[in-house]
Amino acid sequence: MRRIYGLCLVPLLVPLLGAAAPPGKDRRLAAYAAPVSAERMRASIARLVSFGTRHTLSSQTDPKRGIGAALRWTQGEFERFSKACGGCLVIVAPSDTVTGRRVPVPTLVRNMVAIQRGTERPNDVVIITGHIDSRVTDVMNATADAPGANDDGSGTAAVIEAARVLSKHKFPATIVYAALSGEEQGLLGGKVLADYAKAQGWNVVANLNNDIIGNSCGSDGLCDRDHVRVFSEGPRWQGREDLAALQRSLGGENDSPSRNLSRFLDNLADELKIGLDVRQIWRNDRFGRGGDHTEFLNAGFPAVRFSVAVENYDHQHQDLRVENGKEYGDTIDKMDFAYLEKVTELNVAALAALASAPPPPEPKAEGAVSTDTTVTWSAVPGAAAYHVRWRRSDSNQWQQSALLPASATRHIIKGVRVDDWVFGVSSVSKDGFESPVASAVPGGAFKPWVPAPK
Numbered sequence: 177m178r179r180i181y182g183l184c185l186v187p188l189l190v191p192l193l194g195a196a197a198p199p200g201k202d203r204r205l206a207a208y209a210a211p212v213s214a215e216r217m218r219a220s221i222a223r224l225v226s227f228g229t230r231h232t233l234s235s236q237t238d239p240k241r242g243i244g245a246a247l248r249w250t251q252g253e254f255e256r257f258s259k260a261c262g263g264c265l266v267i268v269a270p271s272d273t274v275t276g277r278r279v280p281v282p283t284l285v286r287n288m289v290a291i292q293r294g295t296e297r298p299n300d301v302v303i304i305t306g307h308i309d310s311r312v313t314d315v316m317n318a319t320a321d322a323p324g325a326n327d328d329g330s331g332t333a334a335v336i337e338a339a340r341v342l343s344k345h346k347f348p349a350t351i352v353y354a355a356l357s358g359e360e361q362g363l364l365g366g367k368v369l370a371d372y373a374k375a376q377g378w379n380v381v382a383n384l385n386n387d388i389i390g391n392s393c394g395s396d397g398l399c400d401r402d403h404v405r406v407f408s409e410g411p412r413w414q415g416r417e418d419l420a421a422l423q424r425s426l427g428g429e430n431d432s433p434s435r436n437l438s439r440f441l442d443n444l445a446d447e448l449k450i451g452l453d454v455r456q457i458w459r460n461d462r463f464g465r466g467g468d469h470t471e472f473l474n475a476g477f478p479a480v481r482f483s484v485a486v487e488n489y490d491h492q493h494q495d496l497r498v499e500n501g502k503e504y505g506d507t508i509d510k511m512d513f514a515y516l517e518k519v520t521e522l523n524v525a526a527l528a529a530l531a532s533a534p535p536p537p538e539p540k541a542e543g544a545v546s547t548d549t550t551v552t553w554s555a556v557p558g559a560a561a562y563h564v565r566w567r568r569s570d571s572n573q574w575q576q577s578a579l580l581p582a583s584a585t586r587h588i589i590k591g592v593r594v595d596d597w598v599f600g601v602s603s604v605s606k607d608g609f610e611s612p613v614a615s616a617v618p619g620g621a622f623k624p625w626v627p628a629p630k
């Protein structure tokens with residue numbers, strides 16, 4: 177979607193216009209993303225496939241086969257990038273021993289994570305995830321070859337490529353690159369990392385989860401190389417019943433921070449001009465299916481899932497076999513690396529943009545039984561300006577805006593009724609990077625929802 181923002185600027189703010197939309201911002205984001213390499217990701221996925229299986233219940237000690245070997249290789253990649261940037265990455269392995277419906281014996285679920293600490297606001301954190309574990313038809317089969325090239329070698333390769341490319345730069349906020357285990361056994365690694373983020377006290381601005389991002393043709397022959405789906409929840413699950421009554425009264429069923437992250441990514445893809453448009457899917461995940469971002473949502477953090485425009489069900493969760501002349505299995509030859517490169521470029525630009533912008537404020541809107549609407553917010557450290565934005569309640573994207581200086585914490589919009597429009601505010605950095613918009617509704621803030629005391 178193209179965005180049309182109506183800017184209403186008073187002359188006082190003209191110097192800020194340069195700050196809010198400098199011609200260099202898009203170029204800078206494009207430059208961050210440009211080194212993303214399809215060939216490097218092809219090599220990463222070939223290496224991941226070479227471990228035979230990366231099933232969560234496979235060997236953790238075999239030097240050549242199984243999830244342990246795959247995690248150690250990932251660790252080596254992170255160490256190599258860190259060495260090249262003078263030790264800019266802190267490598268940790270948040271882990272937990274888990275038993276569950278798909279984990280019959282206590283098993284160590286181990287993630288491999290690289291942390292690139294922010295230079296100005298290290299507690300504001302953006303997290304990219306992909307899952308390193310793989311499976312075949314029987315989710316409990318830990319011994320058969322499970323190449324998992326696309327599911328989710330593609331997401332893991334994007335995580336590694338993002339670390340390689342972005343570790344050469346510095347950002348005000350922290351970027352976390354995470355290869356997760358245990359996804360196929362029940363989003364186990366996602367929960368381990370979300371718990372770790374909570375325990376660290378991180379202010380997680382966004383989790384970008386990448387799961388199946390490397391094919392462009394479906395099992396029916398339908399192909400689409402020009403779109404990526406971004407899944408986002410609408411009402412904030414984390415608030416549950418507590419939030420539902422407030423949202424019925426004040427709105428917010430289409431304004432969770434994750435939904436605003438989806439709008440942000442849609443605009444960003446347009447600005448990048450890499451031949452990739454975001455298809456916003458307004459549900460948490462595919463019909464009846466799941467992914468690791470859900471555990472971040474459960475923990476209260478904004479999160480979205482990237483996935484291909486068209487899935488191919490013959491090449492995911494399948495035993496390697498040929499049946500009636502038809503090939504089944506998640507093998508590397510079925511992937512589209514030019515497409516994977518574009519999706520990874522969008523991720524890299526998004527990480528850079530989110531880690532360069534201050535987090536969004538927590539806005540409020542008032543104006544019941546009034547012809548005007550007043551939007552208020554409290555100041556955000558590092559913000560050089562704020563964009564107040566509003567849209568018709570049924571509009572996909574933000575439609576109108578006003579740019580306010582850093583000193584502003586209030587804006588009155590004359591003749592615009594709070595009943596018919598949705599309002600939000602974003603923060604803008606001194607060099608023009610803008611956060612996603614936080615909606616002025618219950619549960620719209622990017623911080624976890626805090627239920628009212630009973």
Ligand SMILES: [Zn+2]
Pocket residue numbers: 307327328359387388
């Ligand atoms: Zn997956």
